[in-house]
Amino acid sequence: MDRTYTSDVGGGSDKVKVQGWLREKRDLGSIKFLVVSDRKGEIQITVKDDETDKSILDVVDSTPRESVVSVEGLVVENSQAPGGVEIHPDAFEVISKSKKPLPLDPRGKQDANIDTRFDNRFMDLRKKDRMAIFDIRDAACRGARNCLEKRGFMEIHTPKITVSGTEGGAEVFPIIYYEREAFLVQSAQLYKQLMQAGGAERVYEITPQWRAEKSRTPRHLTESWSVDMEMSFIDDQEDVMKVHEEVVRDMVEFVVKTAGDKLDKLGIDIEVPELPLKRITYDEALEIAEEEGEKVEWGEDIGIKAMRKVSERMENQGHDFYFIKRWPSNTKSFYYRPDPGDKKYSQTFDLNYRSWELSSGGQRIHDLDLLEKRIKDQGMDTSNMQFYLDAFRYGMPPHGGFGMGLDRFVASILGIENIKEVVLFPRTPDRLEP
Ligand code: ATP
Ligand code: MG
DSSP states (O other): OOBOOGGGTTSSOSEEEEEEEEEEEEEOSSEEEEEEEETTEEEEEEEETTTSOHHHHHHHHTOOTTOEEEEEEEEEEOTTSGGGEEEEEEEEEEEEOOOSSOSSOTTOSSOOOHHHHHHTHHHHTTSHHHHHHHHHHHHHHHHHHHHHHHTTOEEOOOOSEESSOSSOTTOOOEEEETTEEEEEOSOSHHHHHHHHHTTOOEEEEEEEEEOOOOSOOTTOOSEEEEEEEEEESOSSHHHHHHHHHHHHHHHHHHHHHHSHHHHHHHTOOOOOOOSSOEEEEHHHHHHHHHHTTOOOOTTSOOOHHHHHHHHHHHHHTTOSEEEEEOOBGGGSOTTBOEETTEEEEESEEEEEETTEEEEEEEEBOOOHHHHHHHHHHTTOOOTTOHHHHHTTSSOOOOEEEEEEEHHHHHHHHHTOSOGGGGSSSOOBTTBOOO
16 A cells, blocks of 8 residues: 555545654553654544454554554544544554654653754654754745746856865864865855856855854854855946845745745744845944944944844834945955945945844955955965966956855744754754764
């Protein structure tokens, strides 16, 4: 007999076979209620002393919760069963027996602490509301892919092992690469730009990136995922922002459309943002922060406290997503283009969701002399960057792009405060397993 998903039981056939985890065993003496859980749902299996075959009753008794089982039997309507139907088994096979005790309770009846949960993530993921997050994440990725594909972007795969850092600083992970020093990439930045010199014009990548973050915050991972894109022949950063906001809108829309049942499971209601998204300048953000008692010196990054003030103002005006653009040049990486009208500023933006930065982007420098000057001004070592600089010597179009943290995006739209929850197997300074 073919296997039926538990969610399809009751669809007309009177005999079915279901396979899954024995999630629940409730013993009321002469009657026992079992629950079998699979990827799509759960079904009640009812066994009765005076009705069920004795050999089945014996197997049920000796089978611990969370064992993988195969059950065949009659579908019976029962208004008291979850879903309105149950199975009365005439075959019950244990495919893989679970050990006792369980490291945590996937029914969620007893709370496990966060370390126990992540140490035993496979079991934690058996909880339906945990797995729902990853269906939503999957939908978000598809939404991004669909959107970029429709707009003529090519999906690319760039190296993850490299010889130089991209975002400066010491936040790189060195690796042993035969006799040489190499690093895990901090972002796809340099390679996305090489693709502009290669003539691809519109590229994107959904990629991991690694940063040896020193601070432990609820929004930083050492291994994170980024939706990265880059496009050529732009007039300025506004061209990039226009595509960016469409990507964000389409990601949310695809989640709502295709994972609505998962949002329901989590009790979350999401609104698809209307375009254009709100735009404010860095200077305006500083004014808001100062009015709310959080002064930031011009030229400094906007810290989380000041950002909360800015985001409160934006939220009061009905904006969860908003851009902050025109950052001072010195707050941004070397590859961003200074504003030709006023070089103190750069042609940059961040996209925020409330107080969290979701992305950074802008127009890049495509002029080699200017690029070399910026690199020198920032005191960077160019010895490992010749492969990058060469790409600017033989014709480089004006270009720009953004990198958006996928983990931050998913956590943000779901209102999840700890980024680890939206990552299957998170990597942090304290966690390298499983
Ligand atoms: P932050 O200031 O929040 O540490 P950043 O400005 O250093 O971020 P960018 O270099 O702008 O980060 O990277 C682009 C995007 O990638 C960020 O806006 C963020 O969404 C994501 N990102 C960067 N670093 C991390 C990290 N350690 N963990 C999770 N996401 C990250
Ligand atoms: Mg940034």
